[in-house]
Amino acid sequence: MPKKLKTFLLNAFVIFITILFLIPIYWLIISSFKTGSEVTAVPVTLFPQKFTLDNFYYVWKFLKFDLTFLNTILVCVPVTFLIVVFSTMAGYALAKKDFPGKNLVMTLLIATMVIPATVLLLPLFFIINSFGMYDSLLGLVIPFSVTVFGIFFMKQYISDIPDDLIKAASIDGANEFQIFTKIVMPLSKPGIMTLAIIEFVNNWNSFTMPLVLINSPDKYTLPLKLTQLVQSQESLNWAQIMAANLLTVIPVIIIFLILQKYIIKGVMAGAVKG
Amino acid sequence: MASVKLKKIDKAAYVFMFPAIIIVLLFIIYPSVWAFVVSFKEGSIIAFGRKGVIAAGHWVGLKNYLELCTDTLFLKSLLNTLYFSLIFIPLTMFASLWLAIVLNKNIIIKSFLKSIFFMPYVVSIVSTCLIFLLLFSSETGFINGVLSYLNIKGPKWLSDSTYAMPVVAFMSSWRRVGYFMLLYIAALQSIPEDLYEAAAIDGTNSFQNFRFITWPMLKKINFIIFILLLVNCFNIFQEIYVMTGGGPGDSTVTVSYLIYNEAFTYFRIGKAAAMSYVLFFIIIIISVVQSKFVKE
Numbered sequence: 001m002p003k004k005l006k007t008f009l010l011n012a013f014v015i016f017i018t019i020l021f022l023i024p025i026y027w028l029i030i031s032s033f034k035t036g037s038e039v040t041a042v043p044v045t046l047f048p049q050k051f052t053l054d055n056f057y058y059v060w061k062f063l064k065f066d067l068t069f070l071n072t073i074l075v076c077v078p079v080t081f082l083i084v085v086f087s088t089m090a091g092y093a094l095a096k097k098d099f100p101g102k103n104l105v106m107t108l109l110i111a112t113m114v115i116p117a118t119v120l121l122l123p124l125f126f127i128i129n130s131f132g133m134y135d136s137l138l139g140l141v142i143p144f145s146v147t148v149f150g151i152f153f154m155k156q157y158i159s160d161i162p163d164d165l166i167k168a169a170s171i172d173g174a175n176e177f178q179i180f181t182k183i184v185m186p187l188s189k190p191g192i193m194t195l196a197i198i199e200f201v202n203n204w205n206s207f208t209m210p211l212v213l214i215n216s217p218d219k220y221t222l223p224l225k226l227t228q229l230v231q232s233q234e235s236l237n238w239a240q241i242m243a244a245n246l247l248t249v250i251p252v253i254i255i256f257l258i259l260q261k262y263i264i265k266g267v268m269a270g271a272v273k274g
Numbered sequence: 275m276a277s278v279k280l281k282k283i284d285k286a287a288y289v290f291m292f293p294a295i296i297i298v299l300l301f302i303i304y305p306s307v308w309a310f311v312v313s314f315k316e317g318s319i320i321a322f323g324r325k326g327v328i329a330a331g332h333w334v335g336l337k338n339y340l341e342l343c344t345d346t347l348f349l350k351s352l353l354n355t356l357y358f359s360l361i362f363i364p365l366t367m368f369a370s371l372w373l374a375i376v377l378n379k380n381i382i383i384k385s386f387l388k389s390i391f392f393m394p395y396v397v398s399i400v401s402t403c404l405i406f407l408l409l410f411s412s413e414t415g416f417i418n419g420v421l422s423y424l425n426i427k428g429p430k431w432l433s434d435s436t437y438a439m440p441v442v443a444f445m446s447s448w449r450r451v452g453y454f455m456l457l458y459i460a461a462l463q464s465i466p467e468d469l470y471e472a473a474a475i476d477g478t479n480s481f482q483n484f485r486f487i488t489w490p491m492l493k494k495i496n497f498i499i500f501i502l503l504l505v506n507c508f509n510i511f512q513e514i515y516v517m518t519g520g521g522p523g524d525s526t527v528t529v530s531y532l533i534y535n536e537a538f539t540y541f542r543i544g545k546a547a548a549m550s551y552v553l554f555f556i557i558i559i560i561s562v563v564q565s566k567f568v569k570e
Contacts, residue, residue, distance in 0.1 A: 044419030090294035097287040123305035146297035176286040205398030223400040268460040
């Protein structure tokens with residue numbers, strides 16, 4: 001087979017696979033613009049026959065979706081901020097400093113990485129309850145304000161900052177706080193961006209912990225609200241559910257499309273080094 | 275002079291470590307110990323809520339663990355998880371490696387395609403579940419709709435105990451394949467180019483290149499990906515909670531889903547904790563065995 005033909009066939013096959021791969025996303029989008037009767041009509045329609053925005057209006061107006069959005073943001077923004085600050089601080093100490101007990105800390109952190117999330121589910125319910133944070137958004141922020149992934153990610157990143165820069169600053173009389181805020185943080189900005197995006201998306205999508213820790217519907221976050229829409233007795237049709245789903249997905253897709261460079265670099269950097 | 279300065283820096287290190295250490299100790303280490311202790315106890319949810327882990331309930335030794343050996347639902351959940359992983363792990367590894375190899379070649383719009391395949395990974399599991407519920411709905415779903423155009427009567431997918439778990443596994447694969455593709459691409463790019471150049475001089479074909487250069491060089495990343503996927507399998511919970519509720523007929527009850535149910539539906543705290551530690555030990559044993567195997 002001539003080489004050109006081979007390349008053409010491969011390209012065509014990859015495009016074909018890509019189209020198949022995108023079916024779920026396509027179905028999510030067009031289903032939310034269909035009418036309630038069309039979305040479950042037989043035979044299925046590949047494009048909405050009657051294009052409607054009613055589903056979005058209904059979801060936003062009658063299902064308190066605005067409140068759910070607000071709750072999710074009230075969790076995601078502070079938790080992402082804290083993860084970034086605490087992880088960068090710890091990553092800096094582990095990358096650039098020697099202190100008694102450092103090996104112990106490293107061992108402890110590595111050990112936590114093999115603990116399955118399922119093990120923590122039950123005890124966290126009791127522990128967070130005993131801190132009085134059950135059924136409060138604070139309970140979704142404070143206990144999750146550090147991730148071991150974040151610490152190691154920032155440690156990797158900060159190790160690449162030349163020691164001389166830090167030394168030079170301290171000779172110039174900068175104190176520890178100044179070194180951290182004026183040198184370490186600005187120089188690790190791309191790393192911080194990557195970590196912030198990853199953790200924001202993780203928390204935006206988080207379901208299991210809110211399920212266990214949140215009780216009142218007024219404090220539901222988006223994934224919790226979505227499952228409630230499907231499982232509750234409110235007679236919603238699938239077009240409305242998909243509209244709610246699309247509203248939930250759009251922010252992370254937009255974040256991903258704009259900042260994908262950071263995410264993809266972060267994933268690949270972690271792979272090569274780890 | 276130098277030593278004085280060093281000491282000052284040491285103190286600062288503790289300040290920088292402090293928040294991270296406190297959170298990790300309180301919300302990762304302590305819960306793990308808590309669950310381990312409770313796996314040897316029996317008691318009501320109220321007692322554990324009020325009295326704390328040591329005073330609440332009573333010690334029962336290995337009873338919770340021994341009971342699991344004869345608990346048919348627990349054994350079934352292990353088998354179900356195995357069934358899931360037998361589809362999920364090979365499918366994800368094969369698909370992500372294939373994509374990585376193809377997208378590592380000179381293919382049109384390859385960085386755009388990379389983003390496309392990675393995109394589902396940022397969509398939440400819950401959202402993905404809802405889409406697949408609609409796609410695989412037995413009467414009016416997209417899949418059966420397309421099959422009926424071809425005059426095939428599709429199965430009832432999620433309401434059929436044979437197909438429910440494969441659908442969940444397929445969905446999980448769809449969502450994660452782009453992530454593992456990126457890990458493979460990173461690994462492929464770290465293979466030294468001169469290995470292939472040397473092979474080209476020897477006149478090898480592309481299959482031989484893959485078999486004798488690429489595949490051996492991927493050993494380490496294969497191991498890492500296998501372990502990551504395995505841990506994924508044992509954490510499959512949301513998919514089941516949203517899509518099947520364990521049904522039909524317990525055919526999709528996974529270990530994680532069972533642990534959640536034992537804890538938060540039946541309030542059998544000790545038993546749930548014991549289950550979670552069995553799961554933990556299984557993961558550790560498999561990764562130790564696998565790492566020995568890879569080293570040889």
